[in-house]
Structure formats: C-alpha cells, structure tokens
Amino acid sequence: MKKAILSLSFLFVFALAYSQDYSFRFGAKAGLNYSDLKSGGGYDYSLYHGYTVGAFTEMRKASLKDFFLRGGVNFSQRGVTYSKEETVNKYLEVPIQLGYKYKATSFLNIYALAGPSVQFRMYGNAYMKGFSDHEIETQKFIAAGEANIGFEFLKHIQLEGGYQYGFTPDYKSSSFSGNNSTFNLTVGLAF
Numbered sequence: 378m379k380k381a382i383l384s385l386s387f388l389f390v391f392a393l394a395y396s397q398d399y400s401f402r403f404g405a406k407a408g409l410n411y412s413d414l415k416s417g418g419g420y421d422y423s424l425y426h427g428y429t430v431g432a433f434t435e436m437r438k439a440s441l442k443d444f445f446l447r448g449g450v451n452f453s454q455r456g457v458t459y460s461k462e463e464t465v466n467k468y469l470e471v472p473i474q475l476g477y478k479y480k481a482t483s484f485l486n487i488y489a490l491a492g493p494s495v496q497f498r499m500y501g502n503a504y505m506k507g508f509s510d511h512e513i514e515t516q517k518f519i520a521a522g523e524a525n526i527g528f529e530f531l532k533h534i535q536l537e538g539g540y541q542y543g544f545t546p547d548y549k550s551s552s553f554s555g556n557n558s559t560f561n562l563t564v565g566l567a568f
Contacts, residue, residue, distance in 0.1 A: 398439040405432050406535070408563030412455040414547065416555035423458035425465075429561060435476070445476045447490060452499075455559060457548070459507035464548075466501030466515055470494050472523055486529040494521040494541065505548045505555075513550045520544045521557065535565035 407430045414422045431451030437444070449472055456465035474492035481487050496519040505513040525539030543557035 400437050400439070402435045402437075402567050403432070404435070404535070404565050404567035406430070406451075406537070406563045406565030408537075408561055410453060410455060410559050410561040412457065412557060412559040414457045414555040415542075415558050416548075416553065418553070420459065420555075425456035425458055425463065427454035427456060427465075429453040429470075429563065431470070433565070433567075435567070443478050443480075445478065447474045447476050448472070453496075455547075455557065456501075457505065457555070459505065462506035464502045464504075464506045464515070466547075467499045468496045468519070469499050470496045470521075474523065474525070478529070484531050486532070488527050488529060490523075490525040490527070490539070492523060494523045495519075496521060513548050513553050513555075515548055516546060518545070519547055519557065529567070533567050535563075535567060537561075537563050537565060539563075 408428070410427045410429050412425045412427060429451050431449050433447055433449030436446045451470040451472070453468045453470055454465065455468060456463055472492060472494035474490040476488055476490040478486050478488040498515060498517045498519070501515070503515055505515065521541050521543045523539060523541045525537050527535050527537035529535050539561050541557065541559040541561065545556070546554040547557040548555040
C-alpha cells in the first residue's frame with residue numbers, strides 16, 4: 378500500500394511536469410508539533426512538545442483548477458516521554474501531498490492536503506529511554522501519512538494544522554512496536 382501511494386505520487390508529479398500549463402510557488406514554514414506514541418501493552422506515554430521548520434513548493438496545473446501538488450523538506454524534533462525519561466530525535470521529513478484549494482473570499486483561501494511522508498532520523502537517542510537494557514531501538518527510516526487543513530490569507534500567509542501517523546514504527550524491538558502520532562500547527566509564507 379505504501380509503495381503504491383508513493384508510486385502514484387511520483388507519477389502525478391511527472392505527468393504534471395510534461396504539461397506546458399503549470400505554475401510553481403515556493404514557501405517556508407515553522408511551527409510546533411505535539412507527538413505521542415501508539416503501541417499495544419498499556420504503556421503510559423506523555424505528550425512531547427517539539428518543533429518543525431521547513432520549505433515547500435506547490436505545483437499547479439491550470440487545467441486542474443483548484444488542485445495542486447505540494448512537496449517539501451522539513452526538519453522536525455519529535456519525542457516521547459516514558460517513566461519520566463525523555464527520548465528526543467531530530468528527523469528530516471520529505472512529504473508529497475495532493476491538495477485542494479477553495480476560494481472563500483477575495484482575501485481568504487481554505488485548503489486541504491493529504492499524502493505520504495518519508496522520514497529519516499538524523500540524530501538523537503538511539504534507544505527509547507525508560508526501558509531496561511536499551512532494548513527498544515529508534516528506527517532510522519519511517520514511512521508516514523499526513524493530512525492538513527489550512528487557511529491562506531492574501532495569497533501568501535498560511536496558517537495550517539495537521540495530523541501525521543507513522544505507517545512504520547518509530548521505536549521497535551523483538552517484543553515492542555510503537556508508531557508515531559503527531560499533531561502540528563505551522564505558520565507559512567508562500568511566494
């Protein structure tokens with residue numbers, strides 16, 4: 378399923394690239410994220426407050442009207458707290474999302490985005506803290522899905538909220554698997 382979604386996203390990008398009637402916008406964003414861990418076994422995790430900063434590009438084909446494709450690169454700090462121990466990691470995220478924009482007024486657009494995200498752990502804690510013998514390892518590669526809703530003011534200022542869920546685990550051992558669950562709120566500027 379993950380491979381099919383990624384393949385369709387890349388095919389969509391290439392199909393738009395062959396067309397002559399497309400336009401690009403670029404932007405930057407920054408904000409806060411709140412991550413949690415979803416796993417079985419009744420473990421009690423505390424919500425971790427992190428941050429995200431990144432750059433994005435939007436590609437729109439004129440004949441598709443309100444639809445667009447957004448790709449980007451984000452640097453994100455996420456973590457988990459278990460047994461009063463914080464496990465913190467920094468990630469490089471590469472999302473590819475299909476979007477739809479609705480013009481509400483002359484100065485306000487409402488948009489929605491959804492798609493896959495490939496994430497690489499850059500540095501941080503190699504093992505989840507709070508467990509004995511460093512048994513739960515932090516994964517270096519994560520596949521996730523992401524959905525966002527946003528408001529765009531004056532065609533340039535974006536306020537966006539979203540949810541991200543890991544398809545593959547952030548933390549794993551022979552008897553444990555924990556997937557990331559993150560809410561985010563960002564402010565962006567598009568040109």
